[in-house]
Every structure is written in C-alpha cells, then in structure tokens.
Amino acid sequence: MDAVDLIRAGQETETPWRFRLDELGWRDMVTALGQDTLPFVGLWCDETDVHALFMPSARQPLAATLALEDGRYPALSPARPISSLYERMAYDLQGAEAMWAVDVRPLVDHAVWSATQPLAASPGPAGGHKGMISFQPSETLLAAGGVNGGAGPATGGMETPVHVAMAFAGETITQAEAVSGYAHRGLALRWRNSRVEDACRLSGRVAAGCSVAHQVAFCQAVEAACGRAVGPEAGLIRVVLAELERIALHLHTLGGLARGAGARVVASRCAWFREKLLAESAPVIGSRLLMDHCVPGGVSLRDATGLGELCARLAALGEEIYPALASLWRTYPALSARLGGLGPVNAAVLDRVGVDGPIARASGRDCDGRRTQRAYQPLWRLTAGQQGGTAEDRALVLLDEIGESLRMLGEAGPRLGLTAGGRVDLPMQDGEGVGTMEGPWGSVVYWVRLHAGRVAQVFTHDPAFAALMAFEATLPGLNVADLALARQSLGVNAAALDG
Template sequence: MRLDMAQIEGAIRLSHAAGQIPAVIIDVNEARWLEIAHLARSQRSRLIAMWGSEAPDGIFSANAAYECEDGILWVRLAVERGPHPGGDFPDLAAIFPYATRMQRAIFDLTGLQARGAQDTRPWLNHGNWPSDYFPLQRQASGVERFESSEADYPFVQVAGDGVHEIAVGPIHAGIIEPGHFRFSVVGEKVLRLEERLGYAHRGVERLFERTPASGCHRVAARIAGDSTVAFSWAYCMAFEQACGVAVSNRALYLRALLLERERVANHLGDLGALGNDAGFAFGLAQLSRLREDWIRMNAHAFGHRYLMDRIVPGGTAVDIRPETATALVRQCDAIEREVDVMRKIYEDQSGVQDRFAGAGRLTADVAGHFGVRGMAARASGHTFDVRAALQPAPYDNVAVKAASDPRGDVAARVAMRFTEIGESLRLIRALLASFPAGPTAIDVKPSTVPSRGTGWVEGWRGDVFVALEVDAGDVVSRCHCHDPSWQTWPALEHAIIGNIVADFPLINKSFNLNYAGHDL
C-alpha cells in the first residue's frame, strides 16, 4: 500500500489531461515536512526526488516528490536564511537513506543545508568552485575564480589486517563517462565500494532557466543521449500540464512508440556488452548487429538514429506513414526471432552462465531500502513500472505486462532485458495496430500566469521525473530533472560486496547506470 494523495490535507491538485500523471502540490512547515516523510515511509511509499530552488523574491525552498498509488505528491518547504548560505531544512536521509546524495547536491547547488545530516561531504563541488559559489542561487557569480585542481575527497576508510584500497577512474580505458570507484579489498574480495561522481556536471538546470520554456525540450533531450525520448517526454508532459494543454491521441501513441524503440535499442546494446564482458564475443557481434539494424530503422522512419528532438511541446515533430508502420512491424517480427535465438544461446553457454549466476546480487530488501526502480528493481523481485501502475495514455489501451525476477544477480538482469525486449516488441505491434487518426502536434501557448507541472515516464533504465515551474512570458523559473540512477548508484555499492574485483566491470555493466543524467 503506497501513499494515497487523498490522505494529504491541504494539497492542491494540478490539472491533468490524458497522457499526464496526476499530481498534487502542498506547501508545508518543518513539522509537516517530516510528518509527510514518515507517513510515506510507514506506507512503503518512495521518495522520487529532492531538489532546492530560489524564487525570484529570494525565498529558498526545499522540494521533495513522493510516489503515490495515484500519482505524485510534490512537497515544498519555504526555508528561512540561517547560518548556511541558503538556510537549512530538516534532514530526510534518516528516513530515506538514499536522500543523502540528493541533499549533498542541493547544498552544492543552492547552499541549502540538510540540518542534522550525517554526511555533508561535497557531491558536485569537487573543490573547483569558490566557497561562496552556489550556481543555482540567483546572484551566483565568481566564474573567473574557479580553481583548476581537485580537492581531496574524504573516502570512508576500512581498517583491518590485509585490507588495502584499489582506486579506479575517473578516467577509464575506453569511451566511458567519468566516475571514480574506490574499492576496499582483502585479496580479491571486495569489502566495500564507494563511488565518487559529479565529474560530468554541465550546469543543465541553470541552462533551463536561460532557455524559453517552449524550447527546453531540446535541453531535456540532451541530458542523456541513451534516454533522450524519456527525458524529452517527461519535460513536455510537465510543460503541457503547466500550460493546461492536452495533446492528441495520435501524438501519445507516437510518443509511446518512440519510447519503446529507445528501450529495445538500449537493451540490445547492453546484452551484447554483457556477453562480451563474460568472454563471449559472439554475443557482442550478433546483438550489436541487431541494434544497428534497429537504430537505422529509427533514422529511416523518424529521421534520427537516437530519436532526439522527435518529441516536442504539443505532440511530436514526426508522423508515421502506413508503409512505414508495416516496415516497423516486419522488423519487430524479425528482431524477435533473432533475439529468441540469442537468448537460448546465452542460456546454453555454461561459461557465460557461470559468470552471470550469483554475481552482483541485489536483494529485494536492499533494492527497497535504496528506493531502486526500473529494470534493476524488477530483476530483484519488485514489479513497479510507471506504465503498468499509473497507466498514462496510451498505456491504458495497451496494457503493460511488468515482469520480474527474484534472483537479483547479473543473470536476472540479463533475463529481464531479454523479457523487456519481447514486451516492448509486443507493445510496438499493439500500438501500430490501433494507431488513431488526428494531428501529431498542437500549438502550445505558454501560461500567462506562474504555473507548475510534473512529468513521470518509465524510461529504459527506470522512472524519469521532471518538476517544472514556469513564469508568465515563456520563462522557466525552475526545472529539476531526475534520473533513476540517483537511487541505484548507492545500491550498486552493496551489490558488489563479497564479489571479486575482476567481476566489477560485468556487475557494473549489468546495471549500466547514468553518469551524465545523474550529474546534470
């Protein structure tokens, strides 16, 4: 039983149309802030995201979004300036442990401090920023005073006979985003892993505020190239809710079609890479071929291999012709046959299965403790999927069958990818079989008064969330985008415990978490 928005007194319901997620927003004091958090925890609800903001009048607020059984609860706490640069607010990490890094990022960006938090180490600020520089404060300045050297980071030390540390990254061998991993090991066995991220921070949230709200879908689409559809849809969903706009059924079907094609492309690529990490290069060759065929069809049907900027406010920038729909169905049939063959080959390869089975096990309890969602959680026995649980249009007409696997190891995450490819292929065929008529896009007139909206989309990695505040005149006051990797990175630290260091690349790839979408 998750939190029911109807239980929250004083909340204001945001208007929503078909294809949007119901949401309510409530302004609270500190006592209510903690009361709602405890209520959410007691009812096994989940903290989706936390972020800080500063209004044009200089008032700071701490924000939290909660997963409810009927939508999203957005809680806002006005914060008075105090001993910290932006004031402080009651710590939520004691209630939701995975709030720790979000709160550390809030301080680095806004100066808002979580009062009573145990871990207050910098997260995005690597020592390059001046001590009085907080990039999301409206009077932020001092760019010319950036430092070129990194500050030492106080990693947690593990003591004991035979314990030593192995430092990996942030620069890696190959084309990969930067991240530092500090292993504490005895022999080859991992006792502890601690991650250091934030190297890919690009100032995206400030860029939203410097871009017209009607054009920010292009910023959202570039947060993470492998999730461009999910982020741009979530942004457009929030913007359309803020503007009181309902898009056509045809546009919703097109958006879902693009989202499922993005899911399939990423799962195909990961399955090939996982085979390669287990010493099975044949799997990489074959699944890479299938992925290339898939994204070439994206270019043919929609004009972009990775589907960037295909989703726009009011609908989509592309339509689909009957002959193209036929080609897409035909490709689904062909890919499904070949993927089924590859799944049997993976299952029959004893060497591959020996590497997969038991490696990087994430139990259902640990996944729940860290609020993990998406494919990683479903591979640990959980079943939540925004498409299935909330059924936003058009998923109310093509019901999603959310699968799960209780094993929680690399083998389970591989199996979930194969299963989710099959389900996405089924959904694509179902969408194309009942494609509605109508326009692909409508004009969206920016709101003439300050307004808010939320977007929540089940991306291939998990749920992507956007909270948007717009002012009159097509101006973004604040836009916060949240990638599911925020919750899953800490869980990965636990999944590696007891494994050998040499298995980390395989375990890490089985999650394939986001650096850039996490850092913003």
C-alpha cells in the same frame, strides 16, 4: 497521521498538489516517512524554498514545500536514505544545508569550480583546488581500512565517469563507494529561464540512450502545467519511440555484458540486431539517436505517416532475429558462468533506495510504470520477471523486455493512421506540472515551472540515483575483476546522476 495527511494539512499553494509546511510540519513529515511507504521522487531547492516530491499514485503527484531558514532545512535522509544524494546536490548548487543529514560530503563540487554554490543568491568564492580532484572517504570506508585502490575515469578505461574508491583484501572488495561529479554540466542553470523548446532539447541530452523517456516526461510536465494533453495517436507515437529506445538500449547493455563476459559472438549478435533496427527506423523517424522527436504538444518525425508500416517491418525483423538471439543468450555457457550469482540486489536494498525498473523486476518486484499510462493500456502486459536479483537475472529481464517491446511495436502499427499524430496548442500559462515515463532503466519524472512563457525551473528524477546506491550495496564481497559487469548490469549512468 500518515505522511500524505501531514503534507495535505499544510497551506495550499497555487498548485493544487503542492502544500507549504512550517518547520514543525516538515519535521513531522520526516518522522512519518520513517514508517510510511509513500514513494519518494526527489528533493530540490530554489533560492528561498526546499521542495520534496512524492507520487502517492502513478497519476497524482504530491509535493511539500518549506521556506529555508538561514539557508537550512531539516534533512529527509534519516527517513529516506536516497534523499542524501539530493541533499548533497542542493548544498553544492544552492548552499542549502540539510540539518541532521546522514552524509554532508560534496557530491558534484570538487572544489575546482570558478564559484562555489553557483545557484545561490550570492555564490561563494572559487574552489581551492586547481589540479587533482580531492576525495573525502566516508567513515564506513575508513573503518574498513581506507582506500587502497580505485577504478574510474582516471584509470584508462572507457566506462562511465564514476570513480569507485575501494578497500579490498586480495582480489575481493571489502568496502567501496562511488565518487561522481565528473560529468556535471550545469543543467539546472541552463534550464532556468530558457525557452520551452530549448529546455525540451536539453532534456533529451540528460542521459544517453534515454532521450525519448526524458523528453516525453518533460513534455507531459509542460502540458500538465498548461492544462492540456496530447491526443491518443500522438500518445501512441510516443510509446512507439519509447519502446524502440528501450530495445536499442537493452541490446547495447546486453552486448556490453556479453563482451565483458567473454561471449563475443553474443555481443556481436546484439550489436548487429541493434544496427538493423536503427538503420530501418532512421529514414522514417529522422535520426538514429531518437532525440528531439517528442515536443511539447505533440511529436516531430520526418515521416510520421509511415510509422505504422515501420512498426510492422520492425516486428517482422524481431520475429526473424529475436528468437535465435534469445536462445543463444540463454544457452551460451560463458554468460551464465560469469553473470550467475554476481552483484545480487536483495529486498532490503530495494526498500532502502527505492529502486524500480528492470533492477527491481529482476528481484521479484512487480513494478512497471507502463501499466498505469493511458497510451500503453491497449498494449502493455506483464513482463516475465526473475527472482534472484543477480546480474544474470537483470540480463534476462532485459532480454524478455526486448521481446515484449517488439510485440508492442507490432500491435501498435495497425493503430497508427495517417494524421501524423496531430499537435495541441499550448497556452504557456504560468503554472507547474509533473510528467512521468517508464524509461529503459525505470521511471523518469520531470517537474517543470512555467513563468512568462518560459521555463522558470526544472527538476528531474532519473533512475541513476537509485542505481548508484544499489551498485554501492553490491560491491562488498565482489571480485575486483567483476566491477565493470556489476556496474553495467545496473545501468549506472554518470551523466544522469551528475546533471
């Protein structure tokens, strides 16, 4: 039996796509996952159970649930290495111990909290460290000679708060690993038993620059739990917001890469184009940050009836500015010289960590969640891809996606009428739902459980976990001076990672 059959052989639950397994069934599932290509989304715990979520198809989730036995469960990480980050998070927050896990070090708890395992039924005592955060290097890093350098939040830069502990010879990194947890905000606890509108607002603050993707996925999960779906026009408005967000974040990323590579003319051009788009959009949408415009049951814009005309103006701006920007990027000598060959992500890394989005597309993988989403069907078409998987390839994929998103905005404009999208009344019944959205860096997935008209629990999957593991895989052999460029080209986001 494959993993899907093993999961479906479990006991049915009140949720038709979630099945409860016993320990032997869970172990059989883990064994099968070692040879199975079933897409893994994530793992999380509540006070009594551990849950693993998979997506056999883009529209059909599948989850396995196992009751914790004395706070323990068999680990998934021997079969799916990416799950080690989720297992470490579950232990730090709930005290759920993954037996035979590949890595048992803390992920976000650095012994400075007021209580350990704060989401457990009985939280533990406060951590013992009140000063500097301690770091426990892995055996791999110790075997490479131990830590003799680092870069991160304590070294004075403005980069994302992920510390990189390194062993290096001369200027070349021989082994390195990332230390996260600095941006932990306790989202799991803040979501618990919250009002739906407050939970939606919080989802928009998980990852800067990806608010629309997170809020659309959250709203879809709530709507699925209620057995409802928004109308075609509201779905199309969400697409417009998501594509505008994609353009804005890609321009921000490309500007940062150009600045780091010494191409300040290109960086300023990216920033100027981004500013023009956001300044044009804000009066219609209601904000420049694109937060809080996707709500359960519909959308909320300042002037939704003007969105069609806005799309036409943005597309016109794109026709005026984008071709010259794309040509400048492709012909500017410093960019290819600095980014070419930098930080390659090969097929083995893609398979090991399950990364998707622009990182995978830059390595030759044909993966884009927009292909299967109904609202995108009249608009989406294949985005040009690259094959080398380097920082230069990733930048060119982002550049191509900006052009594609501008085209989609132009085509979406005439399809938007004057009904402002409409709203769907949600009964807020007890239940579970899953929502998914292709964000700027890959798929964003939400699982939401509703109870008594409130949000009982939320689990979120963000590309940040896979991006972090891909980043670590690119570090050996990298020049220390190129560390920031590699990290930015992979979209490593500490806030989304730490939760």
